[in-house]
Amino acid sequence: MSNVNFEHCRNAPHLLIVTILFVLTLFVHSHDIFAQSNQVIQVKAFSEDLTVYPNLSLSINKGEFVNLNDKGMVFVNLKSSDLPVQSIKPRDESLEAASWNLSKGVLEVIIRKKSYIDKPIKIISSNGSGIEGIEVQFRGDKSISKQTNSAGIISIPLGLNEKIKSPDQFKIPGYDILKFSNEELVLISVEKITSKVEAAPQIVEKQSNQNRAKKETGSSFLQIDTINSLRSFYNLLNTIQRENLSQNDQLQLDQKFDELLTNITKGNNADSIDLLAQISDTTIVENDINKIFQQVMKDNTSMSKQRLALEEKIQMVIDKLNAGFENMSEESKENLLDDIEELESTLRNNKNELNENLNNYLRVINELKRRFFDLQELESRLSESERERKKEREIYRQRLLITLGIVLLFAFLIILLFYFRSRLKRQKAALIEANKVVKLTNENLENIVFERTFLLHKTFKELDTVLYKASHDLRAPLSSIAGISDLIKRETNNNELTGLLFKTNKRMDKLLKKLSTVSEIHQPGEFEQFDINIISNQVIASFSQTIRERGIKFTSNIDAQDKVLSIPKLFEVILFHLLENALFFSWIDNEKTGEVDLKVSIQNDNIEISVTDNGMVIDNSIKFKIFEMFYVGSEYSDGNGLGLYIVQKSAELLNGTVEVNTNSQGGTRFIVKLPTDGKGSNTLEFLSSLNV
Structure with a gap:
């Protein structure tokens, strides 16, 4: 039975290693599987001066509101279908998301105060039901064109100090405005235009409210071919008796009305393609700039066409004036001169207003460029924030893995503790005996090292003493040899022999001095x-x-x-x-x-x-x-x-x-x-x- 338990103890570490590897593999792959369907996004909110916007509640893609902490951040789970982010709405109605940027798992949102309010407008029929899918044009501080939803409602952004003053600010092509109620929810009751000639006065009236031109009059029914506007057509109707018209005249009137209405419809369709109205808070900035550019080019082309048409008409008037000036009375000439001077004054005013508008547009463009460079700086700072966040996330991940590793290590150590417990018991007696042997050996080694060191000291000192004595004691015989050499030189006059003796003696003395110096540097002081x-x-x-x-x-x-x-x-x-x-x-x-x-x-x-x-x-x-x-x-x-x-x-x-x-x-x-x-x-x- 003990053998079986011992085998289990031997296999326990292997089983633990396999289990740990399985858990780590499951952990890693489960993270990848989860990341495929959901993504954890860190949301950060900033004000326009890039300070943290704390304690905010936001809705992403019209989802549930999430609450940011006092550091202006929160983690949310978004499905892959929710990316990229289409809309962000604060719970506070006085705030709006100016812009946002999703990069590397961080959604950074710029929050600002609203400069407008959303005013709901409901278009209803005479029976009170909402009308779906009709175009509503609004003329206020800026022109807006929108289509009603299934409930017949549109939402118009108004400036904080802007108000809806009258129904004349609204135009609904193909419909007459019957009633107007300016409450919290603006109700506009309309009726579809059904009769051609009967609807003409209303269309002409709305047209006159928009362009505010001078009233023109026709002379007779025979001038119908020269009429090119509904106003002139309406003035013609006021000068004739409709009940006295023949069937052919009535048909001619209807054909002329159809022609004018068709021209107006084409013009409305061309004008209705209001590129600026297609710009909203959710459209892409690059597309918005492109639409503004197209609108400017379109306005430029329209102005060029109007200028050419105006020059053509003025030339026509000049030709008529040259032909009939002599037949005009003095009063007519004075009235004509007054009209020309008034036209000149109007053109000058239009020129001033055009220059003022152009200057305003240039200021807006400069402000747009300034905001662009500010956003570039913001993007740079946000990128730096992203790098810091990525670094923090990597540190957090490393700490998490380290913590998991420590926990698994402790579990592994606990199992190893039981495994080695039995072996430690068996080795305990052997270790005690081995410790005794090691202790005895250490004592012997200390004695051996002491003895060897002592012998080394003694030997080195003896060698140094021998070197010192030899270098000093040998110099005395050299001195004697030098004296004997000198005597030989005097007695024999053999300079060659005595020169060799002196040279050898000198070299020997030099060597002994060097050896003496070697000995001295061992005792330098x-x-x-x-x-x-x-x-x-x-x-x-x-x-x-x-x-x-x-x-x-x-x-x-x-x-x-x-x-x-x-x-x-x-x-x-x-x-x-x-x-x-x-x-x-x-x-x-x-x-x-x-x-x-x-x-x-x-x-x-x-x-x-x-x-x-x-x-x-x-x-x-x-x-x-x-x-x-x-x-x-x-x-x-x-x-x-x-x-x-x-x-x-x-x-x-x-x-x-x-x-x-x-x-x-x-x-x-x-x-x-x-x-x-x-x-x-x-x-x-x-x-x-x-x-x-």
């Missing part, structure tokens, strides 16, 4: 404040005789006014061996005068030593070897390969660096940088511990 100028000048002075004997052009620039914190012994060793190296290699080339330049300065809390010579060029292949112990890089060198090694080791003890730069035309520069922070390397700490 403590960090202290010292004057760079003093030590630098002392080192330069030690080479003054060499500089004179070899004829070397030596220049120096010690730019250090204040004392610095470092180990003076190491600074002196570095400077000495750099100068020794430069003075030798700039001298061995007999074809040119040796030149050595020394610069010491403080740069960025570092002591910077720069030594430049014009001697042999160091080949790139041996640059990394010249700092090795006992490495001699040139066959002309009389050294032992310890000078640059000492420079490198001394700089490393101070956490400094050494750079080598060569010139292809001859010359080498060594740059040493030593920190002045009073801290040494780990090697220096180790050497200090040996001295202790």
Whole structure:
């Protein structure tokens, strides 16, 4: 039975992993399936100055009202069929949606105060029922043309200070207005025109109210062929007795009326295509601008046609005047002159009004352009808001996934807890025993490390002592050899032999001095404040005789006014061996005068030593070897390969660096940088511990 439970424990993690993967897959795909039928939209409301509009209630696509929070935002679910958004209506009747933009899941709405009110108009027949599908034209601050709905109702936008004053502001083609009631719901009772001649006075009366032309009169029934307007036709009817007309005259009257009515109907149809009336709050801006442009072009064409027709009629009047001016009486001439002057005054007034209207139109266009650029700026700011919202949404999604992962991780850990519980019990005794072994081993290791470290310290100190003793004790026999060589020279006068002895003795003494220096840098002393100028000048002075004997052009620039914190012994060793190296290699080339330049300065809390010579060029292949112990890089060198090694080791003890730069035309520069922070390397700490 226990074996069966153990097998279940072994399979539990695998089952958990499969379950987690299934849940995650279901979560992801269910999100995609839901997104196909519904989309979560974030709605944000702003005022016209782009400040947040809080606590607002909106209806999208004539749906239910949703309430925005105090930050002017809310999340709603919209079906794919509801996109793009067709209409947005605030619950507050004094507000309206000026514009809206849906981008990347965010619907941003600009809210403004209404500059108009919607006035309902109902067109009814004589029996009180609404008339559907008829055109109603309204002339107010702006001209509007709409068709009635199934209930016979239209809605006309009126300015806040605009009112409907009289039924003359309405025109319903094919209908007579019988009654007019200006209440909260404007009721207009109409009757369809059925008789031609009987309806003529009413049509002419409405026509006269619109164009307000001067009354024209006809002379007799014989002038019927010259009549081209219903007003003239109506004046003709008032001058004749209809009951005395013959059947042929009556037929001629009917034909003339049909002709005039047909012309009016065509004109009304052309005029009824009011492009401006097709612009509403729900139409597309690009189409609205196109309709305005078409209307302007249409008006321009109409004005051109009217101008040509007017010029033609004026020319006709001039021709008539030329032909009959002599037969006119003085009174008629005076009346004609008065009419011409009145016509001129009217044309001037029309010109002023036309210019004023044109200026008004230009101001409106400029305002439209300004609003366009404002909307461009708004779009830019809304795009920035969209990027921030997308970032916030991504952070929210990541946090949601992290939270889900943590929950699943805890569930996984709980199952693992039961799984490992049995194993921990079995391993408990083994771990206790292993801990004892590890503890004993650690104790042994500590003892071994202590013993090895002690032996290392002791061995290093002994080697350093041997090096120090050897370098000092061997110099005494060398001094004796030098004295014996001098005696041999005096007794035998063998300069060649004694010269070799002196040269060998000198090289040996130089080697012992270098070894002594290597031993000394292992005990360099403590960090202290010292004057760079003093030590630098002392080192330069030690080479003054060499500089004179070899004829070397030596220049120096010690730019250090204040004392610095470092180990003076190491600074002196570095400077000495750099100068020794430069003075030798700039001298061995007999074809040119040796030149050595020394610069010491403080740069960025570092002591910077720069030594430049014009001697042999160091080949790139041996640059990394010249700092090795006992490495001699040139066959002309009389050294032992310890000078640059000492420079490198001394700089490393101070956490400094050494750079080598060569010139292809001859010359080498060594740059040493030593920190002045009073801290040494780990090697220096180790050497200090040996001295202790």
